[in-house]
Amino acid sequence: MSTAERSTPPPAPRPRDVDENDEATVPDRLVVGMLITDPNLVRRLKAKREMSPSAPRDEVWDGVYVMSPGANIEHQGFVGRLTAALVTVVDGMGGGRVFPGLNVSDRIADWKANYREPDVAAYLPRNPAIFRKAHACGGPDFAVEILSDGDLARRKLDFYAKVNTRELLLLDRDPWALELYRLGNGCLDLVGISNPQDPILLASEVLPVGFRLIRGEDRPVLEISPRDGDQSWRI
Numbered sequence: 001m002s003t004a005e006r007s008t009p010p011p012a013p014r015p016r017d018v019d020e021n022d023e024a025t026v027p028d029r030l031v032v033g034m035l036i037t038d039p040n041l042v043r044r045l046k047a048k049r050e051m052s053p054s055a056p057r058d059e060v061w062d063g064v065y066v067m068s069p070g071a072n073i074e075h076q077g078f079v080g081r082l083t084a085a086l087v088t089v090v091d092g093m094g095g096g097r098v099f100p101g102l103n104v105s106d107r108i109a110d111w112k113a114n115y116r117e118p119d120v121a122a123y124l125p126r127n128p129a130i131f132r133k134a135h136a137c138g139g140p141d142f143a144v145e146i147l148s149d150g151d152l153a154r155r156k157l158d159f160y161a162k163v164n165t166r167e168l169l170l171l172d173r174d175p176w177a178l179e180l181y182r183l184g185n186g187c188l189d190l191v192g193i194s195n196p197q198d199p200i201l202l203a204s205e206v207l208p209v210g211f212r213l214i215r216g217e218d219r220p221v222l223e224i225s226p227r228d229g230d231q232s233w234r235i
Helices: 003-007 039-049 073-092 153-162
Strands: 059-061 064-066 097-099 120-123 142-146 167-173 176-184 187-194 209-214 221-226
Touching: 039 064, 073 097, 073 120, 073 142, 073 221, 142 153, 153 167, 153 187, 176 209, 187 209
Parallel strands: 142 167
Antiparallel strands: 059 064, 097 120, 120 142, 167 176, 176 187, 209 221
């Protein structure tokens, strides 16, 4: 065998066509997630995933490692411009902290056993959350979640309520809709929905602004309007 032959890796196996009548396989279209209980396989997959550029978006829900969908350019554009707008709003209220993504947990020690990462999080000065090097113990006053394909953000509402997140703005992009939730009696209750067909203003009680979705040229536009009528933002 020549040196070239020895150094050439064997060809990768071709993916097998899935026969929907094959009892040993499950068609991809029928699967929306995967629950793995084999601890050895969990460790191997987790180690491989943590080397992925998408890993920083992952979360742990009560000990269950949740691999979040990747964020596309549109998603990141919303995060950046929403963060900039909310920094201006919060500064006008006398200060606070606005983060374009932050690990939020319900505990100080061993916080990685249970945390979520909102896309944008605003903490006002009187918020009792405790900040550590890599996370906050306690929810923000105002949080934003921007949904991607396969996103489970709506399942985070109970956690956000538990850590006393006062309001949550959720932007769904399929179909386009803006939802505002507010904390009351230990739950985040839906306040209202704004969409391009019915662009009602969702007024925040935490920040002096309102939010709505209006029609745009290429896609709907998120409009942020202050109560005092000063600067507004369209994203």
